[in-house]
Amino acid sequence: MGDEDYEAERRLRWGRRGFVMLTLILVGVLIGAGAWVNGQTPAAVALQPVPAEPAPPVSALGDDAQEVTDRLSVAAGRSMESLAEELPGEVINPLESEAPTVGGAAAAGGDYSETLAELDEAEAAAAESLATTEEELARAERDRAKAAKDLASEEAAAARQIDAAIEAAILAARAQDAYTVPFGAGGAGSIPSGGAATNSAAVLKLVRQYFPASEVGNAMAVARCESGHANRVGKPNANGSRDFGVFQINDGGTLQAALRGIGVKADDISDARKKALNAKVNVQMARAIWGSRGWQPWVCASKLKIVAGLYQRTPGPMDGKYDEYGRA
Secondary structure (H helix, E strand, O other): HHHHHHHHHHHHHHHHHHHHHHHHHHHHHHHHHHHHHHOOHHHHHHHOOOOOOOOOOOOHHHHHHHHHHHHHHHHHHHHHHHHHHHHOOOOOOOOOOOOHOOOOOOOHHHHHHHHHHHHHHHHHHHHHHHOOOOOOHHHHHHHHHHHHHHHHHHHHHHHHHHHHHHOOOOOOHHHHHHHHHOOOOOOOOOOOOOOOOOHHHHHHHHHHHOOHHHHHHHHHHHHHHHHHHOOOOOOOOOOOOOEEEEEOOEOHHHHHHHHHHHOOOOOOOOOOHHHOOHHHHHHHHHHHHHHHHHOOOHHHHHHOEEEOOOOOOOOOOOOOOOOOOOOO
């Protein structure tokens, strides 16, 4: 509310008070005049019976009441008008002057409703955010539990692999011991210069004859890597042993045991070496060794990744990936 509105309301308030006081004075004067008139009336006159008159009809009372009301309205209007003429500035109807206050109250109520709505929205948003946070926490807990479970599974799998590797190493050592036999009587024996010449086609024919079809490519690849499909004698190894034939079978015990495995008798180590340089016998010995130990004994099987590692039996990434001539 501005200063001018406030000043006008103050003046109007003082005008109302003046009007009320003026009315009270007028009423007091009327009462005093009535008392004075009553005091001047003779007692005889006062005691004379007043002839009863019939009560005015209801319609007449209504007319009188309406006249009194009209006169009071006119008097009040004149009083308000005269008061308005005496007061400087614009006079505001009190009923109209309260309208902005009611409007302000309504506006304030609207602001309050908007504030409540905003609070409700804020509470709803906070509740939604809290629910989202709780859901994220629950998801994180599920992920943590799953990660812990996966880690436990991986650890268990790794432990199983370690156990399997240890067991495979033990079996390999036992198999190696089983194939290790002393050299034949007569010392180191003689070393033959080599066997009859052969080629890949001849070796392939023998491999097809003695190996499973699924292993022909692996066998030809190992033989190509070891000897180039030739009946040759290898250079001395660190322990003094040598490798013989197409599959380069070692005479440190493996050769002798393989001969016995296929039912071929050798009189001594020199005789065993000569027999190992026979391509057919050599392929048969390789098949017997593969049947009990897989491709584990051949270093070339590890180089060609037919097995997972050196002296391992686990298949490698190139297992079965070679053609019938041993080519990748």
